Amino acid sequence: MTLEITLPQLLHRNAQQMPARAAMREKDRGIWQPYSWTQYWEETHDFALALAAAGFTAGDKLAVIGENRPRLYFAQMAAMTLGGVAVPAYQDAIASELAFVLDHAEVSVIVAEDQEQVDKVLSVKERLPHLKLVVYDDPRGLGDYDEPMLKSFVAMQAEGRDFGTAHPGYVASIVDAGSPGDLCLFSYTSGTTSRPKGVMLTHANLLNAAAALAKADDVRSSDDHIAYLPMAWIGNSLLSMALHLWVGFTTNFPEKPETLLRDVRELGPTIALAPPRYWENTLTAVLVRASDASPIKRRLFSLFRNIAERAEMRRSAGEAVPVHLRLGVAIGEVVIYGPLRDQLGLRRARWAYTGGAPLGADTFRFFRAVGVNLKQVYGATELAGLCSVQGDREVDPDTVGRPFDGTELRIAENGEVQVRSASVFQGYFKQDEATGGALTEDGWLRTGDAGFIDRRGHLVIIDRARDVGKLADGTAYAPQFIENKLKFSPFIGEAVAFGDARPFVAAIVAIDPTTVGNWAERQNLAYTSFQDLCAKPEVAVLVRGEIRRCNGMLPEAVQIRRFLVLNKEFDADDDEITRTRKIRRGFVAEKYASVVEALYGGRSEVELAADITYEDGRKAVLRSTLAVVDVDDGLAPARPELVAAQ
């Protein structure tokens, strides 16, 4: 499929074809304020003129940093309008991480949401030799800044209009000259193993994926989408920018991240994409609230949950649903499922995607059972986001569905999934060697995932190919596969499995504070802090039970034999996981080398000195003694203590 159009050309076309329709809605001062396609185009147009006046030209890079705000989209589109490249950055990254990406991408203009982001940028401006201009959206607190590079978005647009008067027709002629093969987006990978890499994508790359997705799932211009995912994540760029422009639906911007759940409920989006974590957290919240409800409501909930899940299991196995179950589901729809979907803001959702990592079968079944059309998708930043999706009638928690039209799949000899389509990226910016490693000689993308294609033609992903290791006796094991089985337990937040060249599999577990805290309250188990809770022998027993259950689903050779409950959560600020919440396995193994030794050394406890970083950047050392637990054995107590904080 070849698409002879660029994103700005699409925007211009939409503004002409449906000028008054709402392109965006932003909740401001408690009211959803619409922006028409005409406004989207004009705001972009004026900002593009301002960029042009400031010397921004084809090939220049513009970064946006912040939560989803319409102006950050105007800015990205304005950069593309002039033939430049948009570089969305992670809004929660600390200044030094930001500096790496902004410097590496050779960004000359940064559009920041507010004072917080401006402060981060200005604190590292010495490291950004290409930087010429910093533009802010929200002026609050920025009145006194004495920084010649700093300008407000509104002031920029005013300058742009002056420039436009002097150069009539400037933007229109540049837009028309754009080519679908031009680079338009650098999407930085979150870097599980190394520094982030800048994935270079063209208009054609993005629009090919958008068009394929629109076709696969019948996306309509009447759809409502909520932009809330990190702007730097490719999934967001694909849905909130490329698909948005391609289909012409309405993208909605929540008031603040804190109001997201309420805004989702108010709006009722018709399509949704969320990482597995979102669905897991939502299910946890539902279960916690259900267990706090009055006894009658609690019974009703568990009765109808049971009915729905039994019906769903029959349906997914392709069996007929008996009449009494169908009757139960019909009653449940009125009593429980409908109101529940309404509470979750999913009442109008035609479909919802989960992607980025596997989702637990239990969670998956629950949402499908209560009538949410939840489906798994698969993709990669190097493929402009997505490349496969499950059909409505063939949903299965173990697969990621069929490839899009125009996407070819093959499995290499080493088990790696390889993909070829018009969405395959143009390379990593300034990293030719890495680019060479990611593409085969005949132009297929090495996804780095190990997987296979099942009898129905569905793709099944097992693990990251390079993570698949062998135990000392040669048994192959996939750590992520094991970790995902562990994480399906509501009590386990994160887990890291070890075993490469070792006699057995062992794991470090970080518990989920909400569910375990709630469980402890129910058990009348007193605790002071999260560290204290983690160190409770009762919690170790709880986790051991969960691991035993998980072992039941694993082949005997790769069952978990020993584990340790960590006294903190894995944290992106400590570099243990990425901003997209993927475990950085190598780093964790190195950081917790003493724990790994204890797991395999037969010792029953281990002294751990962990460097932790507070939110304000202060560092402290947390010293504690943690118990190593045999899955089939008794327990030793542990005594954590905070020794030194500086």
Next chain:
Amino acid sequence: MVGAAANGSANARDELQLVVDGASKRFGGVRAVEGVSVAVKRGQIASIIGPNGAGKTSLLNMISGFYKPDTGSITFEGQDITRARPAEIAALGIARTFQNIALFAGMTVLDNIMLGRHVHMRSGVLSSLVYWGLAQHEEVAHRARCEELIEFLELEDLRKQQVSGLAYGLRKRVELGRALALDPKLLLLDEPMGGMNQEEKEDMARYILDVNHHWGTTIILIEHDMTVVMDISHQVNVFDRGRKIAEGTPAEVQSNPAVIDAYLGAGSHGNSRGGREAA
């Protein structure tokens, strides 16, 4: 609206907005405030510091009309308000918050802040009941102003929540919102950071500075946290036992021997009371 105050001429900026001249207040034999004079310029942040019982809150109560001074006078923008009733004073543009939070616990954040707009509402009972014409128009305009304040104070996620369910620091913020809803020219804050943790204090200090900056509102602040007071005040008044013992810029006050001696507790009197406050 209040925005005009910020753009006043240089002359208006230097003008004394509030003048308390020789005010005294006694309760039976207790001399709460004795012959105190305080002058505050338009657009300034003036702090009042001093140990418990020094007469700080009593002074605020006299300015806002809750107490009538026994002697002395209070002038606001050239108008004598010594004997004015609290409602009249509020109508003139003086708003306040309280040391121990005075909100309607059973009402939402939005409704509490809307209450602050009451002083600006003109429609009668009847037209309010039928919610038509002026009443509807007014309601929309006032709601818009409240939403501005909710955004300013970052309370968007709480606007429909009952105040009774909120944490202490948040309630203080709501109370500030209600005072701001009056569009005050002068804002009296009685220990706005009392009982807060460090992070909440920093947030509150930022809001106070933003109010002062954004709308040019004059602020009189009673606060015990010396770091905050010295950081954000233009002018500091030091009280002890009902009298004012010093005034000046934060730097001047900190180096004033009388203050160090009597209040900050240099130890020359072995004054345990001052020592705690200064900490």
